[in-house]
């Protein structure tokens with residue numbers, strides 16, 4: 001799409017009334033099977049284009065043999081995400097996968113195994129996306145991968161995003177059919193048998209899951225006793241996609257999520273999670289969402305200028321009142337709901 005058309009479409013989409021009216025229609029269209037197929041092909045095109053712009057670090061056209069070596073292990077450890085029951089075997093690429101126990105069916109239209117039941121696409125609020133989440137494994141993940149590889153075990157990367165290369169020790173789960181995705185599933189219904197994995201990664205994912213408590217219990221179910229958890233969650237991060245962002249966590253929240261089953265080895269703020277990242281992200285979005293004259297004035301303010309007055313004294317300032325509606329949501333200090341219980 002031409003840049004000015006794209007920018008106009010994004011501006012239009014951000015108008016609250018347009019967004020409210022169009023969003024349900026667009027997402028209903030996107031969920032239609034034919035649209036889903038179209039979206040997948042567009043998505044792959046989008047990814048190829050994106051790859052061309054990436055550095056060599058993101059050469060995902062690397063050797064895919066590691067994935068095929070993983071297939072056998074995956075097939076022997078899968079279970080039905082609806083009932084934890086047994087799936088009919090053999091599992092053949094392109095053919096519908098069925099559960100022997102509850103008869104659930106999982107049509108296969110993607111390169112990765114697709115194991116989200118159609119009912120749960122709605123329940124878990126799984127929405128199609130063209131967003132590309134891509135990160136390299138950090139030193140903690142690499143240490144765990146090396147440790148598990150030595151023992152010939154397997155790691156579940158739950159909500160892996162696009163990885164730089166297929167890693168034989170790591171099974172990647174995602175709701176997006178990235179070229180490095182092994183299984184498409186929801187974190188709230190992981191289609192693997194109990195105690196399958198020597199470690200589970202959940203790296204900056206749980207804020208996008210509509211039921212992080214259920215997802216945490218699923219992670220614990222598939223993790224072996226003595227298995228290791230590596231979980232990173234945002235605390236003071238602005239609202240961001242994948243389309244949906246539900247819950248951020250404090251350290252107590254994160255510990256509480258797993259405390260009955262996990263003995264912490266380390267509980268700390270990683271250098272990539274220091275407050276500077278929040279400040280930088282917050283101020284960038286703030287500036288981008290002010291109209292031009294006020295943006296210039298705000299960017300010239302000093303920290304001490306802002307702190308010289310109480311927040312209550314700033315409520316009528318231009319840099320406060322002229323911030324876009326979208327940015328008010330993205331960066332809000334609080335969000336509010338007033339409602340009425342539906343009739344029974």
Ligand SMILES: [Zn+2]
Pocket residue numbers: 080081082083084085086099100101102103104
């Ligand atoms: Zn089943």
